[in-house]
Amino acid sequence: MKKSITVTINGTKHTHDVEPRLLLIHYLREVVGLTGPHIGCETSICGACTVSVDGKAIKSCAMFAVQADGREILTIEGLSADGKLHPVQQAFWEEHGLQCGYCTPGMIMASKQLIERNPSPTESEIRHGLEGNLCRCTGYQHIVAAVKAAAAKMGA
Amino acid sequence: MIAQNFDYLTPVSLAEAFDLLNDPGAKVMAGGMSLIPMMKLRLAAPERVVDLRHVPGLNKIQQDGAMLRIGAMTTHHELESTPLVRAACPLLAQAAAAIGDVQVRNVGTIGGSIAHADPSADYPAALQALEAEIRIAHRGGERTVLAKDFFQDTFTTALEPNELIVEISVPLEAKCTGASYQKMLQPASGFAIVGIAARVSMDGGKVSMVRVGVTGLGGSSYRAANVEALLVGSEGSAADIGKAAAVVAEGIDANSDIHASAEYRAHLARVYTARALSAAIARAEAQ
Numbered sequence: 484m485k486k487s488i489t490v491t492i493n494g495t496k497h498t499h500d501v502e503p504r505l506l507l508i509h510y511l512r513e514v515v516g517l518t519g520p521h522i523g524c525e526t527s528i529c530g531a532c533t534v535s536v537d538g539k540a541i542k543s544c545a546m547f548a549v550q551a552d553g554r555e556i557l558t559i560e561g562l563s564a565d566g567k568l569h570p571v572q573q574a575f576w577e578e579h580g581l582q583c584g585y586c587t588p589g590m591i592m593a594s595k596q597l598i599e600r601n602p603s604p605t606e607s608e609i610r611h612g613l614e615g616n617l618c619r620c621t622g623y624q625h626i627v628a629a630v631k632a633a634a635a636k637m638g639a
Numbered sequence: 640m641i642a643q644n645f646d647y648l649t650p651v652s653l654a655e656a657f658d659l660l661n662d663p664g665a666k667v668m669a670g671g672m673s674l675i676p677m678m679k680l681r682l683a684a685p686e687r688v689v690d691l692r693h694v695p696g697l698n699k700i701q702q703d704g705a706m707l708r709i710g711a712m713t714t715h716h717e718l719e720s721t722p723l724v725r726a727a728c729p730l731l732a733q734a735a736a737a738i739g740d741v742q743v744r745n746v747g748t749i750g751g752s753i754a755h756a757d758p759s760a761d762y763p764a765a766l767q768a769l770e771a772e773i774r775i776a777h778r779g780g781e782r783t784v785l786a787k788d789f790f791q792d793t794f795t796t797a798l799e800p801n802e803l804i805v806e807i808s809v810p811l812e813a814k815c816t817g818a819s820y821q822k823m824l825q826p827a828s829g830f831a832i833v834g835i836a837a838r839v840s841m842d843g844g845k846v847s848m849v850r851v852g853v854t855g856l857g858g859s860s861y862r863a864a865n866v867e868a869l870l871v872g873s874e875g876s877a878a879d880i881g882k883a884a885a886v887v888a889e890g891i892d893a894n895s896d897i898h899a900s901a902e903y904r905a906h907l908a909r910v911y912t913a914r915a916l917s918a919a920i921a922r923a924e925a926q
Contacts, residue, residue: 484646502644503645503646504643506641528828539745541742541746545675545742596741597741600720614741615739616740
């Protein structure tokens with residue numbers, strides 16, 4: 484039986500009837516049309532589908548859309564404001580924190596939470612804090628540099 | 640989209656949840672970090688999913704005398720980051736921090752994890768070493784089960800289908816006690832191939848109390864009373880630790896899978912028991 488859900492996504496309210504078995508990532512991409520969050524492994528390992536629900540980074544392939552009813556979601560599309568990139572996005576750009584870019588939306592959402600919880604993380608804290616996100620291109624070096632740069636910028 | 644459709648129900652009270660659980664096709668969901676992957680793999684195909692997120696009162700952390708009472712819907716992240724838990728029961732905070740990754744810890748709950756009773760889960764080792772009490776409610780009553788009786792076998796606990804875990808209670812650590820959770824993890828999943836939780840109290844240079852909980856080795860977590868008996872009363876030297884850790888796998892039918900043979904798991908259990916005991920003793924002595 485379909486259920487009506489109302490979700491605030493990037494500041495805009497959306498109401499849809501969805502089947503309970505619809506995963507949040509499929510809802511975001513196929514119903515709402517936000518293709519920023521990516522589907523990598525779909526087994527809650529890779530983190531490419533990471534979005535923020537009520538301020539917490541979660542893997543949207545491991546949550547049903549019905550569970551998001553009444554909650555606030557932030558996706559990569561909602562990060563920039565007034566034509567300006569979010570400091571984490573800007574730092575990934577400047578530090579070349581990506582190659583193919585597939586993991587990037589999830590990396591940035593996870594990095595944003597990491598810096599919010601720990602404004603000046605050490606290298607080890609950054610590496611540990613991104614344990615839920617896999618990148619197959621960069622070897623992580625430039626991602627870690629980007630998070631460091633973003634933390635410095637956001638603290639400034 | 641997963642293959643099997645289901646009804647999604649969100650009770651707003653325990654009484655309503657018990658009503659819904661009378662249906663044999665119903666399955667409880669807490670954070671969903673075990674159930675949803677099981678549904679994707681078609682290992683679980685419930686007709687009705689009963690999500691507890693709107694049931695009030697299940698996610699508080701409270702100190703009550705010498706005990707810390709933790710609501711079943713408390714997330715792993717709340718346990719690893721709450722100052723009261725980190726100070727009063729560091730072993731539980733350490734075990735919570737060892738689970739999966741940060742996105743999983745933001746959603747997954749202690750009640751959901753222990754009800755699922757994965758033989759490689761992290762909490763059971765800590766809860767065995769802490770001699771935790773698990774408060775279980777059913778329509779019209781409740782009961783309390785000790786961790787050693789709660790975890791019965793692989794994915795099997797003392798929970799009946801019409802019961803819900805409401806609270807987990809652990810003791811506040813005494814000043815002279817040190818604790819450590821050490822695990823060998825499977826790098827892709829983060830699950831423990833073997834995980835050992837140790838608590839040690841030192842008094843006058845001697846081990847006055849020791850508790851050892853083991854996960855990942857056998858079908859169920861357990862408390863290694865044989866290790867404890869060998870170590871208590873000793874000085875806790877490296878030789879004492881080695882002698883005690885050597886017996887941790889005795890009498891256990893060790894798991895064997897593509898990640899580790901039974902023989903290798905038993906070896907890891909001995910190595911990680913020694914590491915956990917050493918770390919716990921060092922922390923107890925530093926108090």
